[in-house]
Amino acid sequence: MRPGIQAHHLTRSDLERSDPVLPRIAQLLAPYRGKIALVLVAVVAAAGLTSLVPFLTRAVFDDALFPLDGSPPHLGLLGWLVAAMCLIPVLASLISIVQNWLTSTVGNSAMADLRGDLFEHLQRMELAFFTATKTGAIQSRLANDVAGVRTVLTDTATSIVQNSVTVTAAFVSMVVLSWQLTILTLVMMPLFVWLQLQVGKRRQRLARKTQESLSEMTAITEEALSVSGILLAKVFNRHEAEVERYREANRRQTRLQVEQAMTGRTFFAVVQTTFSITPAVIYLAAGWIIAGRLPVGADALTAGTLVAFTTLQGRLQMPLLQLMRVSLDVQTSLALFRRIFEYVDLEPAIVDRPGAIDLPVDEVKGRVELKDVWFRYPEPRELSGSVISDRFQRAEEPPVAEEVAQQPSRDPVETWALRNVNLVVEPGQLAAIVGPSGSGKTTTTYLVPRFFDVTEGSVSIDGHDVRDLTIDSLADLVGMVTQEPYLFHGTIRDNLAYARPDATREEIEQAARDANIHDRIMSFPAGYETVTGERGYRLSGGEKQRLAIARVLLKDPPILILDEATSALDNETERLVQEALERATRARTTIAIAHRLSTIRSSDVIFGLVDGEVVERGTHDELLADPEGLYARLWQEQLRARRG
Known part of the structure; x- marks a missing residue:
């Protein structure tokens, strides 16, 4: 800078x-x-x-x-x-x-x-x-x-x-x-x-x-004229309300400009x-x-x-x-x-510690551990009309995690997104996290690549606290496929190569084959030069999901996070995506947030989360053995829904 x-x-x-x-x-x-x-x-x-x-x-x-x-x-x-x-x-x-x-x-x-x-x-x-x-x-x-x-x-x-x-x-x-x-x-x-x-x-x-x-006004424009915003307005017939919202902001802008x-x-x-x-x-x-x-x-x-x-x-x-x-x-x-x-002047909250090390990808085995983890989201504050993190309004530096851990008092339970989470995923394992909506599943996975820092406790990879690793090194170690994959407005080839700009044509196409999307891409008139449209709206949900899988396969990280990657897909598309995921999880540590429990039956370990706490862990068969357990109840609910 x-x-x-x-x-x-x-x-x-x-x-x-x-x-x-x-x-x-x-x-x-x-x-x-x-x-x-x-x-x-x-x-x-x-x-x-x-x-x-x-x-x-x-x-x-x-x-x-x-x-x-x-x-x-x-x-x-x-x-x-x-x-x-x-x-x-x-x-x-x-x-x-x-x-x-x-x-x-x-x-x-x-x-x-x-x-x-x-x-x-x-x-x-x-x-x-x-x-x-x-x-x-x-x-x-x-x-x-x-x-x-x-x-x-x-x-x-x-x-x-x-x-x-x-x-x-x-x-x-x-x-x-x-x-x-x-x-x-x-x-x-x-x-x-x-x-x-x-x-x-x-x-x-x-x-x-x-x-x-x-x-x-810019915020209103970005929200209302995005593909999602236009679609929402059409679904709920809110065109006139959006126009009036913009006109009111426009009138205020005009008054201020004249003044x-x-x-x-x-x-x-x-x-x-x-x-x-x-x-x-x-x-x-x-x-x-x-x-x-x-x-x-x-x-x-x-x-x-x-x-x-x-x-x-x-x-x-x-x-x-x-x-x-x-x-x-x-x-x-x-x-x-x-x-x-x-x-x-807003210093990033997630930065490299002094002495942070690079952990080479080829030396990583992939053991992930969350130990005594407590986490809560910071309260947003206002700064000149824009919402920012609450740390800016404090008179002093925010305490680091170790200092917080020494504080004897705790806030009410409701303020914590995760509470005393302990889990271990061994190298090469497929670990699944299940639980009701809002139980902290996504939050747990976001702590591994340091999208957020724990409030208390630690997250480690192969025994290294992720806070002791450089951010660039950590980004190379962890790949992620989210429930709603993001594609920018560009060609399919550009979206795939985003993971590895130096990837060859053969490597890109092989990743697409492994993700069960190559044949579909080649059916488009422009093939890999097909423009995806804003946020990939020219493609179906399954096509976007498989492109996201191909992109992470091209990156080839030793640790993979899957955030409900097969939710809201039809059976045939789910089968294609599931096959792609099975290839993606081979020879790497995988943490999967599961919506459809049928997709995680073969998991090495399953963790059940409720209100930010791990309430059970085990294999599919072990958890089904307890009919009153969280996993068994969720399994029976999905069976009844499928039969109905």
């Missing part, structure tokens, strides 16, 4: 006490300091050239057209002065072109770095973050918020420097020409600066509200009006000075000086207005930067 947006573990109180946004923006631009230096040189050069024009104007009047010594016009001098006045804008324009190219390159590159690093950081966040946060809210920060700071990184910084240099040069030139008129010109500036600060604070608040509203756009308009109208009438006031003051009403140096106030001074006033007006507008834009953008950095 780039140093400019390096992640830090902050508490909410830290964020309230400090405002590190500007230094971090500077760090974000640090890799481009060479180009930025060239931009500054170009800005100073352009400002220096244009600041010469008023002095040339004074020379035209006082030395060439109307010489102060009363001599006739000096046409030769006039020609040189006019040539210089024509050449300066040409040179300034050429410099401006180079400056704009450099600015655009730096700004867009820095924005790409910010967007890429934010995406990288989000990829490392734990699963709990995404289960507690709206996908649309995440997308909004990645797209809308980053896009919202685009002008700051591409134009605003240069505009501030350019206009600051221009204003400084104009101010110095005005003082040189007439310090008396300069004081009169700038007498209102302190009031304008104070008013600008007040407007800026209001615009920051509105900018945050506007982005939060836009985030909500944000109008904030400060009165202020700028007053400033612009003041600047517009100032030359008239200067003419009046000049008349009083020349007439002796104001004894402050009438001898130095020539016609050329007056023309040059009012010219400088015109040059001062626009940069000052732009600086004020840009200042407000910067304050608006700072609100967006804070939203972006809030996500960056």
Whole structure:
């Protein structure tokens, strides 16, 4: 990750006490300091050239057209002065072109770095973050918020420097020409600066509200216009309700946009009006000075000086207005930067421990053990309109598992998803987990690949606590087929190769054969180049399931987790999937969550879970021997359902 947006573990109180946004923006631009230096040189050069024009104007009047010594016009001098006045804008324009190219390159590159690093950081966040946060809210920060700071990184910084240099040069030139008129010109500036600060604070608040509203709109769009969302609306005839939900969010966004756009308009109208009438006031003051009403140096106030001074006033007006507008834009953008950095500052809960080791796949036997495991899900909290893990609102670091284990008190049983779970799966065994819905079956399997960390106890592979293994190493060891496999919008070949991008065509097709899906793929006109559609909706449930099995076979992990992989399938499809699963479970440790108990009769060991506790364990025959046991009751219920 780039140093400019390096992640830090902050508490909410830290964020309230400090405002590190500007230094971090500077760090974000640090890799481009060479180009930025060239931009500054170009800005100073352009400002220096244009600041010469008023002095040339004074020379035209006082030395060439109307010489102060009363001599006739000096046409030769006039020609040189006019040539210089024509050449300066040409040179300034050429410099401006180079400056704009450099600015655009730096700004867009820095924005790409910010967007890429934010995406990288989000990829490392734990699963709990995404289960507690709206996908649309995440997308909004990645797209809308980053896009919202685009002008700051591409134009605003240069505009501030350019206009600051221009204003400084104009101010110095005005003082040189007439310090008396300069004081009169700038007498209102302190009031304008104070008013600008007040407007800026209001615009920051509105900018945050506007982005939060836009985030909500993005979330509604992502939910309602996804394939699942459209299907749900059609099934329950909720089109009008979805449209009204979006329209209401859209109306709120419109109100905020209008309010944000109008904030400060009165202020700028007053400033612009003041600047517009100032030359008239200067003419009046000049008349009083020349007439002796104001004894402050009438001898130095020539016609050329007056023309040059009012010219400088015109040059001062626009940069000052732009600086004020840009200042407000910067304050608006700072609100967006804070939203972006809030996500960056969320340290992932699942990270490599110091000294974590890589466990090579070819050295793994596949023994899995859960020992004295207690687990509960963290409570979600709010952060700028997005739900996040509760650890962010704590004043101190969350306790590690060992520290929690030493605490004598326990919360009520209802808060625990798993309670004192102990189970062992030996190398090469097929272990099944059964139980009613909500008993903790999926949660148990999620602890093995460290999608979540145990609250107490330990999960180990071949005697190694999974927290002592690197996350990358652990990902190579464990494969998973879920009940609803995810396929991205791409070709079948791309979806399969996601498990192993370097896999050959022969390896991909062999994995498909082993998963009983190769012949079906070849029946499609485009074969392996068939596009699956959004979330694989162009394929049937059994086809998606077998593709998911083929994908994990291509990965070839020593430990396999099957999360109700045959539920909701017809008998023929279930047979094909079951055959594929039998091939997948050979020579590897497998943990299967079973919905249809007929698929796990041959399991080496079956664990029964109720309310997060292991209530029984044994083989199919051993568990059926206890008619009052959980497994026996579930078996009889499924037999009756099948007969009925």
